[in-house]
Structure formats: structure tokens, C-alpha cells
Amino acid sequence: MDKLLIRGGRSLKGEVPISGAKNAALPELCAALLTDAPVTLHNVPHLQDVSTMLQLLRNMGVRAERNSLGEMQIDAQALDRPEAPYELVKTMRASVLALGPLLARFGRARVSLPGGCAIGSRPVDQHIKGLQAMGAEIVVEHGYMVAGLGAGLSRLRGARISTDMVTVTGTENFLMAAALAEGETLLENAAQEPEIVDLAEMLIAMGARIEGHGSSRIRIQGVERLRGCSHHVVADRIEAGTFLCAVAATGGDVFLRHARADHLDAVLDKLREAGATVTAMDGGIRLQAQAPAYEYFKAQSFRTTEYPGFPTDMQAQFMALSCVSRGTATVTETIFENRFMHVDELVRLGARIQTDGKVAVVEGVPRLSGATVMATDLRASASLVIAGLVADGETVVERIYHLDRGYDRMEEKLRGLGADIERVR
Numbered sequence: 001m002d003k004l005l006i007r008g009g010r011s012l013k014g015e016v017p018i019s020g021a022k023n024a025a026l027p028e029l030c031a032a033l034l035t036d037a038p039v040t041l042h043n044v045p046h047l048q049d050v051s052t053m054l055q056l057l058r059n060m061g062v063r064a065e066r067n068s069l070g071e072m073q074i075d076a077q078a079l080d081r082p083e084a085p086y087e088l089v090k091t092m093r094a095s096v097l098a099l100g101p102l103l104a105r106f107g108r109a110r111v112s113l114p115g116g117c118a119i120g121s122r123p124v125d126q127h128i129k130g131l132q133a134m135g136a137e138i139v140v141e142h143g144y145m146v147a148g149l150g151a152g153l154s155r156l157r158g159a160r161i162s163t164d165m166v167t168v169t170g171t172e173n174f175l176m177a178a179a180l181a182e183g184e185t186l187l188e189n190a191a192q193e194p195e196i197v198d199l200a201e202m203l204i205a206m207g208a209r210i211e212g213h214g215s216s217r218i219r220i221q222g223v224e225r226l227r228g229c230s231h232h233v234v235a236d237r238i239e240a241g242t243f244l245c246a247v248a249a250t251g252g253d254v255f256l257r258h259a260r261a262d263h264l265d266a267v268l269d270k271l272r273e274a275g276a277t278v279t280a281m282d283g284g285i286r287l288q289a290q291a292p293a294y295e296y297f298k299a300q301s302f303r304t305t306e307y308p309g310f311p312t313d314m315q316a317q318f319m320a321l322s323c324v325s326r327g328t329a330t331v332t333e334t335i336f337e338n339r340f341m342h343v344d345e346l347v348r349l350g351a352r353i354q355t356d357g358k359v360a361v362v363e364g365v366p367r368l369s370g371a372t373v374m375a376t377d378l379r380a381s382a383s384l385v386i387a388g389l390v391a392d393g394e395t396v397v398e399r400i401y402h403l404d405r406g407y408d409r410m411e412e413k414l415r416g417l418g419a420d421i422e423r424v425r
Helices: 022-034 048-060 093-106 125-133 168-179 194-205 237-250 265-274 312-323 343-348 378-390 401-406 410-416
Strands: 003-007 012-017 039-042 063-066 072-075 108-112 136-141 144-149 160-162 184-188 209-211 217-221 230-232 252-257 277-281 284-289 328-332 352-356 359-363 372-374 394-398 420-424
Touching: 003 378, 012 237, 012 410, 022 039, 022 048, 022 072, 022 093, 022 168, 022 194, 048 063, 048 093, 048 401, 093 108, 093 125, 093 144, 093 168, 125 136, 125 160, 125 168, 168 184, 168 194, 168 217, 194 209, 194 230, 237 252, 237 265, 237 284, 237 312, 237 378, 265 277, 265 312, 312 328, 312 343, 312 352, 312 359, 312 378, 343 352, 343 372, 343 378, 372 378, 378 394, 378 401, 378 410, 378 420, 410 420
Parallel strands: 012 252, 039 230, 160 184, 372 394
Antiparallel strands: 003 394, 003 420, 039 072, 063 072, 108 144, 136 144, 184 217, 209 217, 252 284, 277 284, 328 359, 352 359
């Protein structure tokens, strides 16, 4: 099993390209199921979750290929098996995103209850509730969601959907289903993430009629048919934020090409308050920092919330920065109940962290020391890489298959910035 070997102590300098967003690419691959015309996606990241999604689509009968230019071409004209089996989706929660498009286009679907990171409960009941409001009949049996249209319906019908909580994948599922539903659908308490805006823009390019995306209230007028399109996947704000934390922790000067400052306001504010110089520029973001972080950075308290607040997907990485900053930071996790699993591994590297339920208190230390640590989930693995980059000596990060689910060739990009990091077995 692959591991990362990191020899810490090097500042990062140079330029790094930010890949397409995993959390936009996965629903957009599913959106291609809504039409029998070819769809071309540009800037699709090379990730394990993307490979899993492509396997899932091909198993349904979809033609999905990446050409020499890096473009992903998806043709769902011959789709004949509207099913997502457990063996293909057990490692990926995004599999639930196939449910809405399959129901909308074919009137039936059989989708396994999903797997993924063990960071807490992410129930599918909101997806089921919303699709039932649109006329779907869904039962859960033998680990599968088995869905069809209600009696007398030839297609889903528009509805008002107000979820009990803000749900990103739920909003995406409803957007895709409503695009082909009969009549108007109103989504209230909708998620506002940039990836949802990007999905909506792709659907509009396919002929969907959508207003209000990027707000908590989205209105969709269903159409009978969607066409193919060519769409460029938005840059990954979480990958960008991860590299920003790595540069801040190690010191240096890096330009993140394609990164969108307007998608990272909460993170950039905290980095500036900590002591980094962050500049939004044409085509990307530049961060300049001095080393060691303990002399130049102040630990920052924060609370994770839904977008546009501080993202839960950046909690672990920013905590790693606070571990080597001066002072004490309080981190409150409000999204997932089991998202401090990286704490014990950071402590193995010499960090001082105490947890109590949803709150972690981080006391910065002047230095960390290398050790063997184990990744427990996707973003936790990124925090361990950041900690390893600043630790004295060698750090080995095990179980990096978590990292490969969401970061496009991270060690290659870091090596290009001057890090001493390699993949080993």
C-alpha cells in the first residue's frame, strides 16, 4: 500500500496549478446522464473518486473517455442499466448523485446506499424526501434505494422542496432532477457552494432553466429535453486552500494558478489575520509567508459553517497551521460529528491539542518532529502532509488512498514547489 515519505523543513516557492474541483466534477459527470447527446467536460481532475464514478457510468452502459487533451467525453445515449451497485460505490458517497438524473430521464433507478469517509453521518433521507415530493416512489431494501415514478406519472413533477438541513449533494440531486421535471421546482434552504453554481451553469448550457443558484432559494422550470454541452469544471477551492495552508506553515512564496479568491473569502481572511500576505491576482492567488511560523504567525480560532462560512473541508488543514503558530486557537466543528480523527495523529508529531466534543483547543508549539502517522479520511490526510512538511526529520503518512480520492497528484505538485516528498511502498 502506498505511503508518503516527507523530509520536513523546506520552504515552498514557485507556481502550482489548481485542478478542477472534485465536488463539481462528480455531480457534473452525473448530469451527463440527463441527456442522450454527448457532453464534454474540461479540467476534470485525476482522482480516485473520479475513476470510481467513471466505472459506475460505464457499468450503466455510458461511454466515458478522457482524450489526449485531458477532456472528458461522456455519451449516455446507450445507457441501459440505471443502477449503481454496491461494489462500485462503497468507497464514494457521491454515488447518491446518480439517483436524481436516472429518475428524471428514465423514471426508475436502483442505487446502493453510499460509502466514503467515516467522518460522521451524512444521511440520504433528505434526498429521498425531496424526490418523493416530486412524485417518486422510493423504498430502501437490501442496502439499495429502489426508485420509480408514482402511479399515473410519466415524468417527475415540480415541487417546493425545503430540506431540514443545508445539504450540498441534496441540492445537486434536486437541481438535476428538476431540470427534466414537469413544471416548476422551488428549492428552499438550498446550499450555496461554488460547486453548485458551477453545476447549475452546466445545466443551463444544456438547456435547463434555472434562477437563483448561489443563493438559498433556487427556482427551476423543467424542460422536456436537455442537449449536450461543453463545460469547464471550476477550480478546486479546497485544494487551493490546502496549498495555501502548506505555504503558510512552511514559509515561502507561491502563486496558485486558477485559484478563485472569491470562493475562499473565509479562509483568506483567517490566513491574513494569522500573518500571511495574501494577494488576489489575475488568474490566481499569491501567498507570501515567513518562516518559522511560530515566530510570524498567530494561531486563529474559527468555527466551521456552511458556505460562505469557514468550510469544514478546510478545518484539518488550518488546524495543522495553528499547531505551529504562536498562541492558542479554539476550533469548533459544527458540520460533522466525527471530524477530529486527525488530532491523535497530529499529536504523534508533537502537536498540543485537546478535544471536547465538537471543540478542539490547539496550543501552538515551536516545532513538530517526524513520525509515522495514519490518514483517517481525505482532509485529515492533507493535514498530516502539511504537518510533515514542517516537522523535523522524516514523516511517513500511511493509508494515502484517502488523499488520492480528492487531491490530483499532490506529491508531484509539492515537489515542484521544493518539498522533499515522495510516494513509497
